[in-house]
Amino acid sequence: xxxxxxxxxxxxxxxxxxxxxxxxxxxxxxxxxxxxxxxxxxxxxxxxxxxxxxxxxxxxxxxxxxxxxxxxxxxxxxxxxxxxxxxxxxxxxxxxxxxxxxxxxxxxxxxxxxxxxxxxxxxxxxxxxxxxxxxxxxxxxxxxxxxxxxxxxxxxxxxxxxxxxxxxxxxxxxxxxxxxxxxxxxxxxxxxxxxxxxxxxxxxxxxxxxxxxxxxxxxxxxxxxxxxxxxxxxxxxxxxxxxxxxxxxxxxxxxxxxxxxxxxxxxxxxxxxxxxxxxxxxxxxxxxxxxxxxxxxxxxxxxxxxxxxxxxxxxxxxxxxxxxxxxxxxxxxxxxxxxxxxxxxxxxxxxxxxxxxxxxxxxxxxxxxxxxxxxxxxxxxxxxxxxxxxxxxxxxxxxxxxxxxxxxxxxxxxxxxxxxxxxxxxxxxxxxxxxxxxxxxxxxxxxxxxxxxxxxxxxxxxxxxxxxxxxxxxxxxxxxxxxxxxxxxxxxxxxxxxxxxxxxxxx
Amino acid sequence: xxxxxxxxxxxxxxxxxxxxxxxxxxxxxxxxxxxxxxxxxxxxxxxxxxxxxxxxxxxxxxxxxxxxxxxxxxxxxxxxxxxxxxxxxxxxxxxxx
Numbered sequence: 068x069x070x071x072x073x074x075x076x077x078x079x080x081x082x083x084x085x086x087x088x089x090x091x092x093x094x095x096x097x098x099x100x101x102x103x104x105x106x107x108x109x110x111x112x113x114x115x116x117x118x119x120x121x122x123x124x125x126x127x128x129x130x131x132x133x134x135x136x137x138x139x140x141x142x143x144x145x146x147x148x149x150x151x152x153x154x155x156x157x158x159x160x161x162x163x164x165x166x167x168x169x170x171x172x173x174x175x176x177x178x179x180x181x182x183x184x185x186x187x188x189x190x191x192x193x194x195x196x197x198x199x200x201x202x203x204x205x206x207x208x209x210x211x212x213x214x215x216x217x218x219x220x221x222x223x224x225x226x227x228x229x230x231x232x233x234x235x236x237x238x239x240x241x242x243x244x245x246x247x248x249x250x251x252x253x254x255x256x257x258x259x260x261x262x263x264x265x266x267x268x269x270x271x272x273x274x275x276x277x278x279x280x281x282x283x284x285x286x287x288x289x290x291x292x293x294x295x296x297x298x299x300x301x302x303x304x305x306x307x308x309x310x311x312x313x314x315x316x317x318x319x320x321x322x323x324x325x326x327x328x329x330x331x332x333x334x335x336x337x338x339x340x341x342x343x344x345x346x347x348x349x350x351x352x353x354x355x356x357x358x359x360x361x362x363x364x365x366x367x368x369x370x371x372x373x374x375x376x377x378x379x380x381x382x383x384x385x386x387x388x389x390x391x392x393x394x395x396x397x398x399x400x401x402x403x404x405x406x407x408x409x410x411x412x413x414x415x416x417x418x419x420x421x422x423x424x425x426x427x428x429x430x431x432x433x434x435x436x437x438x439x440x441x442x443x444x445x446x447x448x449x450x451x452x453x454x455x456x457x458x459x460x461x462x463x464x465x466x467x468x469x470x471x472x473x474x475x476x477x478x479x480x481x482x483x484x485x486x487x488x489x490x491x492x493x494x495x496x497x498x499x500x501x502x503x504x505x506x507x508x509x510x511x512x513x514x515x516x517x518x519x520x521x522x523x524x525x526x527x528x529x530x531x532x533x534x535x536x537x538x539x540x541x542x543x544x545x546x547x548x549x550x551x552x553x554x555x556x557x558x559x560x561x562x563x564x565x566x567x568x569x570x571x572x573x574x
Numbered sequence: 575x576x577x578x579x580x581x582x583x584x585x586x587x588x589x590x591x592x593x594x595x596x597x598x599x600x601x602x603x604x605x606x607x608x609x610x611x612x613x614x615x616x617x618x619x620x621x622x623x624x625x626x627x628x629x630x631x632x633x634x635x636x637x638x639x640x641x642x643x644x645x646x647x648x649x650x651x652x653x654x655x656x657x658x659x660x661x662x663x664x665x666x667x668x669x670x671x
Contacts, residue, residue, distance in 0.1 A: 084639045100659075117635055120639065197667055206663075345628055
């Protein structure tokens with residue numbers, strides 16, 4: 068039977084505060100075991116937690132970027148369970164009133180924009196770390212991590228393939244890193260993802276039994292675990308079996324998932340409001356102030372672009388108007404191996420993306436019958452599939468664009484050829500500049516014999532202009548260059564033309 | 575509201591309480607009495623009344639994000655029944671990988 072895969076993601080992001088969520092212990096990674104604890108995070112009797120204002124600010128900042136509603140009223144709840152890495156016997160979390168709700172992220176997987184709804188994002192404290200390896204008959208507990216602030220971000224079950232889930236995960240990580248609220252390091256556990264996955268017969272409106280996957284510390288494992296789970300569940304269902312709702316751990320050595328033995332008798336966490344913490348009221352003013360810091364982050368990024376690449380205000384504004392544009396630019400610049408100066412490369416690249424692309428996008432839009440948009444960088448109608456592809460670099464991979472730009476900068480191709488090749492790259496999907504130049508016979512003409520032939524023709528055809536030039540009217544010079552380039556079909560090496568033309572005209 | 579002996583056992587297990595057979599009946603009776611009183615409270619008209627989350631008058635008490643010295647490891651571990659190489663040592667956890 069054909070099944071539809073339904074995936075939701077729970078992501079725990081460690082917030083980049085210097086101190087823990089409810090006490091002043093350091094959150095630095097890699098310190099000697101149990102050297103970053105105090106009576107509060109050790110759960111000693113009589114202590115009182117006080118919330119870290121920065122963590123709240125980071126949660127709001129993230130919520131705004133994820134299009135969430137920020138709750139004006141917040142309180143914290145105790146999630147009760149016993150585990151060696153949880154000294155208090157409860158985790159301080161948020162239950163019925165999460166700080167952020169009802170958001171969404173638009174992923175552009177395979178070029179088709181798709182909205183993944185975010186159900187909630189709430190603040191909670193992390194637990195300690197358990198170590199088992201190489202210890203006989205015991206487990207070791209390090210409580211340095213206990214009390215570190217986490218933002219748990221939960222989606223609705225909106226994803227239909229592991230690739231979509233990975234696209235969401237990558238985008239979320241990029242945003243968290245961009246917002247400077249999380250370092251996004253999956254290996255060190257500062258970003259943890261737990262996919263929920265279920266199958267249902269195609270067309271069925273009800274959700275199947277879901278399995279929660281844990282122990283995933285890379286995008287690669289996330290994908291592999293989900294793919295394994297789809298195969299496993301398909302097999303169980305095809306054989307007429309039933310699935311159990313459970314948590315399964317990914318085993319990277321065996322490349323399979325296995326059920327985790329139940330932590331608790333039941334998922335009975337007996338949540339109740341934490342009486343040690345006072346309510347948290349978030350005013351509109353505070354939210355607006357944080358929205359302002361989002362703009363500051365953007366300004367910092369703009370300034371960096373100006374300094375690093377010497378870009379104009381126009382280019383920077385256009386590029387910074389959407390994170391996607393900026394990222395594509397940076398991706399391309401990162402591919403630069405031309406040895407040219409960053410400023411030279413940056414300028415040409417920015418011109419290409421903000422100006423050339425625009426013209427090409429108009430062509431694409433009108434070909435597809437879309438209305439022309441007035442956004443600074445329309446690049447195809449947002450409803451069309453190519454829109455996403457451009458910015459993800461699947462239409463013109465960053466490496467390919469950089470190759471073309473470097474060719475132009477090194478004078479290996481003339482302006483007209485550059486434009487022609489760029490257009491071809493836009494519409495041909497995936498072809499490199501060299502391939503196009505080769506296939507279309509656009510290789511630059513540099514040999515003097517051929518160039519002289521073009522020049523001689525132009526001079527012979529335009530005696531009047533030759534007269535003017537020789538008479539001191541140097542402005543006509545550009546006319547000759549243009550004519551020679553035209554005669555060569557744009558293939559003439561501009562530097563060589565320059566050299567030969569000057570010689571011939573003054574003869 | 576009636577609490578059964580079985581529910582007492584369940585709650586005791588969740589709370590890691592070791593209670594004797596003879597106590598179960600007592601606790602069931604006492605818990606039932608508490609919950610019956612709660613049922614009585616439920617009869618009070620509370621529409622339009624904000625739920626009480628705290629009895630303190632304060633809201634928004636924040637701590638600055640400043641690192642303060644932690645306890646020396648010896649002190650952090652001082653109350654641990656077992657310790658080893660700077661870690662709390664606990665009976666082997668089987669649930670994890």
